[in-house]
Amino acid sequence: MTPTIERVSRLHAPVHTMVAIVGGGACGMTAALMLSQLGVDCVVLERDVLPTGSTALSSGFVPAAATQAQQTQGISDSPQLFAQDIQAKAHGRASPELVQAYSEAIGPALNALAQHHGIPWQVLDTFLYPGHSVHRMHAVPEKTGAGLMMRLHNAAETAGMVVLTEAQVTTLYVNDADRILGLGFVRPDGQLEQLNCDMVLLACNGFGGNADLVSTLLPEMRDALYAGHAGNDGSAIQWGQQLGAQLADLGGYQGHGSWAVPQGALISWALMMEGAIQINALGQRFHDETQGYSEAAVHVLAQPGGVAWNVFDDRLLNFAQDFPDFCEAQAAGAVHSFADVAALAKHIGCSADALGKTLETMQEGLDPPTGRSFKRSLVAPFHTIRVTGALFHTQGGLDINVQCQVLRPNGSSFPNLLAAGGAARGVSGDAVWGYLSGNGLLSAIAGGYIAAHTAAQSAKQFASSTIRETS
Ligand SMILES: Cc1cc2nc3c(=O)[nH]c(=O)nc-3n(C[C@H](O)[C@H](O)[C@H](O)COP(=O)(O)OP(=O)(O)OC[C@H]3O[C@@H](n4cnc5c(N)ncnc54)[C@H](O)[C@@H]3O)c2cc1C
Numbered sequence: 001m002t003p004t005i006e007r008v009s010r011l012h013a014p015v016h017t018m019v020a021i022v023g024g025g026a027c028g029m030t031a032a033l034m035l036s037q038l039g040v041d042c043v044v045l046e047r048d049v050l051p052t053g054s055t056a057l058s059s060g061f062v063p064a065a066a067t068q069a070q071q072t073q074g075i076s077d078s079p080q081l082f083a084q085d086i087q088a089k090a091h092g093r094a095s096p097e098l099v100q101a102y103s104e105a106i107g108p109a110l111n112a113l114a115q116h117h118g119i120p121w122q123v124l125d126t127f128l129y130p131g132h133s134v135h136r137m138h139a140v141p142e143k144t145g146a147g148l149m150m151r152l153h154n155a156a157e158t159a160g161m162v163v164l165t166e167a168q169v170t171t172l173y174v175n176d177a178d179r180i181l182g183l184g185f186v187r188p189d190g191q192l193e194q195l196n197c198d199m200v201l202l203a204c205n206g207f208g209g210n211a212d213l214v215s216t217l218l219p220e221m222r223d224a225l226y227a228g229h230a231g232n233d234g235s236a237i238q239w240g241q242q243l244g245a246q247l248a249d250l251g252g253y254q255g256h257g258s259w260a261v262p263q264g265a266l267i268s269w270a271l272m273m274e275g276a277i278q279i280n281a282l283g284q285r286f287h288d289e290t291q292g293y294s295e296a297a298v299h300v301l302a303q304p305g306g307v308a309w310n311v312f313d314d315r316l317l318n319f320a321q322d323f324p325d326f327c328e329a330q331a332a333g334a335v336h337s338f339a340d341v342a343a344l345a346k347h348i349g350c351s352a353d354a355l356g357k358t359l360e361t362m363q364e365g366l367d368p369p370t371g372r373s374f375k376r377s378l379v380a381p382f383h384t385i386r387v388t389g390a391l392f393h394t395q396g397g398l399d400i401n402v403q404c405q406v407l408r409p410n411g412s413s414f415p416n417l418l419a420a421g422g423a424a425r426g427v428s429g430d431a432v433w434g435y436l437s438g439n440g441l442l443s444a445i446a447g448g449y450i451a452a453h454t455a456a457q458s459a460k461q462f463a464s465s466t467i468r469e470t471s
Contacts, residue, residue, distance in 0.1 A: 001170045001186060003235040005242040011173045011181040013194035017043045017162075018459035019452075020183050020197035022169045022235075024051025026441055027421025028203035029152040030109065030448030031455070033117050036159040038456040043195065044161065045185055047168035047231050051153060054205055054228040054393055054422070055444065058145030059266065059325060061124065061137045062445055063438035064106040068114065069121040069138055077134045079103040086427050089131040089292065089436035093429030095248070101402040102427055102446040109449035110138055117155035119148075126322070127270045129437035130292040137438060144324055167193075172200065172239055179415045198416060198459045201451050202406075203444075205422030206394030207234030208253070214391065217250045220298060220432075223306075227259055227266070227390045236423035240398045243417075246409045248425040252395035254435045257289075257296025258310060259390035265329035267310060267385055269293040269437070271320050275376060276312035277362070278387075281305055283350030285358055288372040294428075294435035297389030309348050310385045313378040334385045344382045393440055395426035404451040418454060420447025 019035055021028045024046035035042045044051070064070075065082035083103040087094055113119040124143075125135040140147045156163055164185075170192070171184030182196040207213040209232040215222045237247055257278070258267040272278070272289040278296070280286050280303040287299040300308045312320070317335070320326040329335070338344040341359060345352040361367050362377040398406045398419040405413035406424075421444035428434040 001168065003238045004171050005239060006171050006173050007176065008173045008181060009175055011194065011196055013182050013196040016196040017041055018197065019199045019201060019455045020045065020195055021201045021203055022183070023053065023202070023204035023423070024163055025053030025203065025205060025421065025444065026055040026148065026152065027444035027448040028201070029156055030113065030445050031201055031203060031420070031452040032161050033152070033155055033159060034112065034449055034452030035456060036161055037112070037116055038452065040456045040459055042162070044163040045167040045169050045183065046163060046165045049165055051163060051165065052149055052229070054232060055441070056146045056149040057227065057229060058441065059268065060143065060145035060148035060441070061139050061438055062106070062110065062441040063132065063136045064110045064138050065103060065136055066107045067110050067121065067138065069110070069123050070136065073123050073125060075123060075125065075135050077136050079107065081133055082136065085131055085133055086436050086439070090427065090429035090434035093434060094427040095425065097402050098400070098425070099427045101450060102442055105450050106442055106446040109445050112449070117159065119151050119155065127273050129269070130273060130290055131436045142324065169235070174243065177415065178243065180417055199455045200417055201455060202236045202239070202398065202417070202419040202423040203421050203448065204235050205229065205232040206397055207237060208232050208391055208393050210234040217396070218253055218391070218394070221253065221255065221391045224297065224301060225259060225388060225390045227256070228393045232393065232422060236398055236419060240406065243414070244408060245414065246399035246407045248396060248399040249428070249430045250396035251430040252426060252428040252434055253432055254392040254395060254440055255294045255297025255389060255432050256392050257293050257300040257389050258387045260329050260334040260385050261307065261388050263329055263332040263334045265332060265334060266325050267329060267334070267387060268320065268323045268326055270323065271310060271312055271316055274316055274319055275374065275378070276310055276316050278308040279311050279348060279355065279358065280308050281348065281350055283345060283348065283354030283358055285367065285370060288370040290372055292433065292435065293437070295433040297391070298432055300387065300389035307386055307388050310387055311344070311378065312383050314381065317383050329385070335383050337381055337383045339381050341380070344384060347384065393422050395428040395435060395439065396430065397422065397424045400424045402450070403454040404447055405454065416458060418451045420444070420451045
């Protein structure tokens, strides 16, 4: 179903809400929970039977600075330091206003979700993700995106939020002044239903699930596996294009260089940060793994067969087993173990000499071709996982200001259209290497939080009632 804009002067839908939220992932749910706190009625429209989105497929790790969870764990951090880290990874090419807004909002957002909606955050403090100066990756106790979504969903139920599932939004009804009067959404029986609203928040993520758009906008990922939610079909940018909205950072995305094949599972990059390496079919290393997992996707795809082998030892295996995702992948048969270099080389299909030399380089501490330095070498027995590079989600989208209002090319904002999370431009600039770990959920949660405050302010000007019958 192609997302469409229908120009109308009036819309008489059976139901009215102040804020209509398209998409029930981390962004949409965060916005809804904040709106409930602010006393503003809203409806979340979600195309799936259960709101899960890419959020439930993710590791659920959210970077945030100066949170209560960090304070409790004695970690000193600040939004300024976080903003510096984001821009350093993006080589200064991320929107400075959004970087500042998100790095400042994410702490209060996580605190509010904890205090008012019982989402318990803990800071992962056993390793640092590439590019982060301090421990600031927050997770729920399950340490999975599914756990995070489950908790957001339960909180929404407790708060009495209206989450309309099996409701795929296809149409925005817009008047001549570019004001959105309401939405049209399709139900499982094919019927189109309508809803009047004062504000719309597009929280329907990016275009990773739309092969044509990926092929056009991210040609290097044309043939890559997409590991995100299939429903992220680019609706937001298609509506934006029809409205004449500004799009930004379309070349930015989150790739991942450690997607286990054939199991189809994420192998945490924490392993690389703690000393694991990636080996190609020639028995060689081919990049500095500590630079980041996003650009690693491109490096891995450039190797023979588009694959690599993550290689690690017992100490790292024990470390990795702290991650539920890793344990699941291991249970699915992703991890293979070998007593020595010769057996590992046979498994990879490379020369034992070449692999032996690669491992010896680690002992010297520095690998000049890639610039990576090692604290220690790997010790037999060796463990390995065959991986490929995958596209996780797109970081380009509708251009927004720091209130998450969608912008026109001349910089003016649409009167009542907001976008956040993967639907809007992120804070990674316009290339794969600009993605700092966690920029995805940062944009979703900080963006949802900011958008809710903007919507609350504006919606109160347009309507005073809660959901009301209009016909
Ligand atoms: C394997 C994997 C691991 C990841 N790990 C991390 C991580 O640890 N940390 C991190 O920061 N990021 C991570 N990410 C990225 C992260 O998942 C996304 O950036 C984040 O979930 C985006 O949230 P969102 O709310 O914008 O979108 P989503 O969670 O995808 O939610 C969008 C929702 O909108 C719905 N929808 C779409 N179109 C419509 C429509 N027309 N009508 C109604 N509903 C619609 C979809 O069904 C979906 O439920 C990972 C991604 C993947 C794939």
